[in-house]
Amino acid sequence: MENKYIIIPERDLGVHEECGIIGIYSKEEKSLARDTYLGLFALQHRGQESAGIALSMPGRRISYYKNMGLVHEVFTEENLQLLPDSKIAIGHTRYSTTGSSNAINAQPVVFFGKHGRSALAHNGNIVNTGEIKETLLKKGHMFQSSTDSEVIATLINYLSDISMEEGIIQACKMLNGAFSLVIIAEDKLIAIRDKHGIRPLILGKRGEDIVIASESCALDSIDATPIRDLEPGEILSIGADGMKSILYEKEQKKLCVFEYVYLARSDSVMDGTSVYESRLNCGKKLAELYKIDADIVAGVPDSAIVSARGYSMVSGIPQIDALSKNRYVGRTFIQPDQLQRENSVKIKLNAFKRNIDGKRLILIDDSIVRGTTSKKIISLLRASGAKEVHMLLASPMVKFPCYLGVDMDTKEQLIAGYKTKDEICKTIGADSLNYFPLEELVKSAGGGPFCTGCFDGNYGVPINTRAGKFELE
């Protein structure tokens, strides 16, 4: 029987953003929980495992709720009603993994320390967690979860003898890696972007309210107007006496370029560049670079549809959909046949047979991670009558794992880690295969510089920091 329909196991997708964060400061107590909820809902694509909201209360107390599940599953009308009015709110949404269903890992982390109750939400990945943890363990600290966030909170509290702001500055200097943070501390909302600016963080306002979020689409969702992106190494402290900005340390900005390729929502504008435009430009440039004699050009939904449009604009080859995505695919899905197919499927694609039959096809996808999905898609297209399938990628070869907050596979699992372009082409069964050059990707994303570690191994930060310069005295 022909394979006319494919089911893609979640892990094949290979790439997951870790988290989305949001923080809101208001001069008056009001129902910030609902605004935070809406903002998290707009950031849902950055994490589907858990969601949480923490609110400042008078007397440095914190009211919070967090649990496993999608934003609208965690926060029912009943739950939201239990959350009080507040002046400061932070929210967090976390990506979906299999098995780690312990609510203990959900964020924000709420803790009672030297300066009363605080709460912290984190997007990114700290590369020297091990060392910090070891040092803190020696100091007699203990940890109840396996998250970076708890380590960051412990470190900040440890260093906060004078004030939390001081502790935060000291902690930021010790943390290596990618981190965007929102913190409720001492009646202030504090927002931080690491010194390389690897993860995005944007500042906006709505009337007199200040809003901080991972992406501008979250600002849009609550009618807030973007002001500017946080600077690398910037600590924004927002309180009753206004907003104060500190640069705890500044290095060249190295925003993760994969945000433009796949992670961010296309209606976000990140460090000045529209994600949508970067994807459209990518398609246009691909058309200049790779002139292919074909009948139609199609993108793999959803992320590569825009690039295919750009390709069509420049090449004149009509953009016709080749694949349909079932928009009801959720997180839980019954195994259709336990014997023949694979577990834990996530996405269902069907071929537009009438669009494909007898056609020579250019297929654009955002990236190839393991290659298994591409292989299945091309096999499906051929079974649906495609005469030729020319594969174009909107990104370079993914050869290196990410250590800075994106859950990619290990190097052994990355097909470009151990195969040449021609070998990959053969493996996935394409007639031709071409990647988007890194320098062009950088250009289409606004010029950079960027962290391009997953493509060329040049991470924004030194990854091996084992050579212990970290000391807490």
Add this chain to the structure above:
Amino acid sequence: MENKYIIIPERDLGVHEECGIIGIYSKEEKSLARDTYLGLFALQHRGQESAGIALSMPGRRISYYKNMGLVHEVFTEENLQLLPDSKIAIGHTRYSTTGSSNAINAQPVVFFGKHGRSALAHNGNIVNTGEIKETLLKKGHMFQSSTDSEVIATLINYLSDISMEEGIIQACKMLNGAFSLVIIAEDKLIAIRDKHGIRPLILGKRGEDIVIASESCALDSIDATPIRDLEPGEILSIGADGMKSILYEKEQKKLCVFEYVYLARSDSVMDGTSVYESRLNCGKKLAELYKIDADIVAGVPDSAIVSARGYSMVSGIPQIDALSKNRYVGRTFIQPDQLQRENSVKIKLNAFKRNIDGKRLILIDDSIVRGTTSKKIISLLRASGAKEVHMLLASPMVKFPCYLGVDMDTKEQLIAGYKTKDEICKTIGADSLNYFPLEELVKSAGGGPFCTGCFDGNYGVPINTRAGKFELE
């Protein structure tokens, strides 16, 4: 504060398909529940309120499970495992309304009658239900739900003295309106399309299995190959001795043209015409008919994206997205602000401000029902910088309610029922407004003839059948 973000209450969408159905016949007992589940999952867009599966068992018994919810919510792995192997399966998915949360209305209807246990799943709307019910009530029958399906089942059973097939033929002759049915009756799978073929129904096979479904995308989902659409008035009876076709009555085919405009999934092929192609052709023709001096053309996601592409192909005006749809929007959604906004919101759209700002825009949508959504969208686009918004519809003016299985608003609520084109243009705030002529719609959908009742009042069947010619003696 500007309205930069809109939330659209579900009822504003105005149009709902009633149901999706599927039936499978296998010569050997096997796990048809899982196949039926996958088929229903592919038909989820036709109904999100409830889902159910019924299976034939030896001795004319029926095993079944149905409940409120989406297909993957109703059928957990646990539920599916409880359903036994079977030779015949039927499945049903029903659209979402507010309030009627009683599982009693879920389908398939399973009943014990003259010929043992049977099960029936229905898509459509019977226009003479009232009369039939009245007559059956006089005969002493009672009804436990408010569905047409229970009335059809009661009527079939009443008329089945000789055999269920005979009862089904007699019942079909009495039923006026739109109905596609799959029935488990006397160890057979029986599939029926009304004499006008108003609702779609397609026949396929997978090896030796016979599969019947509302749309071809459901066949694709279980690797079944489409054979042909059922004829108007055809009763297909599939049993151990093969497949038998009867025409209980034949009239001119009058498939609902709105299936192409909005209801069907674009990867389905219906009565020989690709839904995708019909939408693309519509866009191309719109470009011929309405030459507009604009910078970009955009479709309202998801259904009008393809039409916008067609417009771009012919006009040369670049297709650039104007609106982003949050793909996590589910059925339940917290009220963001109980005081200011509206209940029961369903869809969230954000504007691509950078794509729009300063631009003259052509916006294509599939149809205008109440006009409230269009008004909000145009207001959002203007707030995002659009200089001009020229609205094009992929369908004619919706002036009449549907009585044949689509849940549109009443005539009083249809904006084209009481306003002229120019008035509507003004109401929704567009710079210009143009509709797709009915004759062009018919052409782009393959030529017809179609039921075009919602556009011109010419329904496939006489709607007012009150003048009681119905008699059961």
Add this chain to the structure above:
Amino acid sequence: MENKYIIIPERDLGVHEECGIIGIYSKEEKSLARDTYLGLFALQHRGQESAGIALSMPGRRISYYKNMGLVHEVFTEENLQLLPDSKIAIGHTRYSTTGSSNAINAQPVVFFGKHGRSALAHNGNIVNTGEIKETLLKKGHMFQSSTDSEVIATLINYLSDISMEEGIIQACKMLNGAFSLVIIAEDKLIAIRDKHGIRPLILGKRGEDIVIASESCALDSIDATPIRDLEPGEILSIGADGMKSILYEKEQKKLCVFEYVYLARSDSVMDGTSVYESRLNCGKKLAELYKIDADIVAGVPDSAIVSARGYSMVSGIPQIDALSKNRYVGRTFIQPDQLQRENSVKIKLNAFKRNIDGKRLILIDDSIVRGTTSKKIISLLRASGAKEVHMLLASPMVKFPCYLGVDMDTKEQLIAGYKTKDEICKTIGADSLNYFPLEELVKSAGGGPFCTGCFDGNYGVPINTRAGKFELE
């Protein structure tokens, strides 16, 4: 290892009441749903599978909610709030079986028939359902559940040409068996007790409200005062113009005597006799009949504790508990060890070792059905040091199944159906075994006459009614 702790599978208990019912009539619309809920909660011991409430609405409509689960699981605050104010309410709770988890069998049955919408709740068992169903099937009726209640509703509607009251009278005359009914019909609350009064039904009032319930404890729960039990064959019709009583047919009352032994709550008063007193008297009489040289007397909790007290009062032998029951035992319980123990356990008993050790013990239980539980209990007591265990039963030998609404095992499973008293004594491992004579049970329960079918085969009604005298013309 000694067996010091036992787990008793639910089915070993052998006896289940079918249902509890309640009906309330108020002159003014008010929140009867909450009162009905409280009444059902007091009747929870009569059925744990499903619960439902139906309410009359203006225009002969019915609002209802029913589902699988305990009363407080089915009716959350949210569900109750959705139920409107009303003048008439009926409620039903159904006993727990394994597997039949289809909500379609939950009651009340709500149906639309000759006189608009009606609702019906039933406690009992009709012995000629088969015939009635057959006849109705021939008339062209169909059935969607496997309950007697749907058959009764169909029959009543069939016979209701003139009025529902007339239909109810005719239907009652045709129904053989045990039935207590509450019905919402034509703006009236109608309550019926079968001509033998096999199942209980009591009338009460609260201010101007009329309340009907299976047991007086349900009246107590809503501050209603008992007036009297319904007469055998009585049809009470309560409407805007007051209460009307009809005797559709009267025969000698034959209330199920097992209600006093086990089924009813001890704080109920049934047909004038306190259930508590009947159990206490039973214990006293047992002490007169069976003088045993023992150190302590103990009852198996909960039902036999009162009988043990009676025994102690007369004999002077101190009542000391021998068994402790974990009051958190619910309906779902994990299998403690899938290999060694039994599935679907329900009750957990622990021995009071310090009370038992070295003692000669009289143990009183309400009845022996299969004997497996008694065997386990005696083994537990011996392992805990009991020197002698003399078993006394608060009822005669259970030799015959019940056909009238109690779910006992079949005759083959009843240990007294195939073993003598001495054989049973040996099987369960007791030092002596004695039963309560039937004539004494009858006396202690107020004199009767009663249905004593499960003890002597003399049922209140002729059980084999197959010889088809039933005709509907």
Add this chain to the structure above:
Amino acid sequence: MENKYIIIPERDLGVHEECGIIGIYSKEEKSLARDTYLGLFALQHRGQESAGIALSMPGRRISYYKNMGLVHEVFTEENLQLLPDSKIAIGHTRYSTTGSSNAINAQPVVFFGKHGRSALAHNGNIVNTGEIKETLLKKGHMFQSSTDSEVIATLINYLSDISMEEGIIQACKMLNGAFSLVIIAEDKLIAIRDKHGIRPLILGKRGEDIVIASESCALDSIDATPIRDLEPGEILSIGADGMKSILYEKEQKKLCVFEYVYLARSDSVMDGTSVYESRLNCGKKLAELYKIDADIVAGVPDSAIVSARGYSMVSGIPQIDALSKNRYVGRTFIQPDQLQRENSVKIKLNAFKRNIDGKRLILIDDSIVRGTTSKKIISLLRASGAKEVHMLLASPMVKFPCYLGVDMDTKEQLIAGYKTKDEICKTIGADSLNYFPLEELVKSAGGGPFCTGCFDGNYGVPINTRAGKFELE
């Protein structure tokens, strides 16, 4: 309308045990989760808010699951299957409060510290938590919950430089108050009872397995045989090389005497005294002390039933039930009428009117806390016809709050804290009122010495330890 039926808000009950704990050590890996589950189920009466199980894994890892809910709600078959085989297991069940529904407070506390992963479960209350917390905060530690258990774990880890055993010994010396602990630490199961033995803890074995539990009924539930109670100040360390006992500090044993009055399950044997016997003896002694001319004696279910039996034995006055308790009362209960009655009801009692009417009644209850419940009960009894109600308590006047692990009300809320016996008698509406003298309670519970702080203010430990002798250097 007479108040014939009462609903008692949970808080009126006034007394709550904090927790139940269990630990199991096995030489071989096996399914200890199921045994722990059964043990927790037997300890359910000690806490109904949350439940959790932690299991040791190779490499000093811990596998665990904990959540809000009753034991059988938290642990479904699915959850239990996910828990692996293990050599060491600990379990915890926590009492129910309103509002604090955050799973973060559920136990066991699982933490990663100097010696890898550990887990800790705690029953009791530390009176110098504040100081310890303050000192640890100064050292830079932070806290994520509001439980004593997290403070204990943090302290132990802080002091564990050499080994966890050493840290535990040091920590125990610093902790003031009541604590029984089970800990998984460095491949050992460690069980601890504070130096006064305020909370119970018993050691048992099952074959080669060692079992530690709060009460002997938990040992019974898994067929383990009790060996002995832990000594005050004893630290039992159970590992691959056997069991080692250390006395970290020993003072006079001061077991909480309220365990016998109300908290413990009556089938438990605690520090050598049967809880059942102590309650029976109490009733007998009450009969000697208070000779009352009455017709019947009744206990308030469940805890005082046994005392009433003892009274009857000595006095000759028959024990007849006056109150029936609905055994389906669960944790969630709909508000029957939002206007008239109170929220969050927990227990439902009905009066046996026929037993009471015209009678002079002796009513025994375990204790009076606020007095509100007693008042409602007596009012119900009078409304049911009681001519006289003479109240006897199975304990002395509760005048002081508990600081050692029992959640009683504050002194202001304790009726005996501000009223005399005669005033209380008048307030609750009794004809006479008498308490059980403290010296008699002590005798009936085995002689003591006991902590009797709630009765006479003499707590087992100094309560005001604010005068900061606690130092961590």
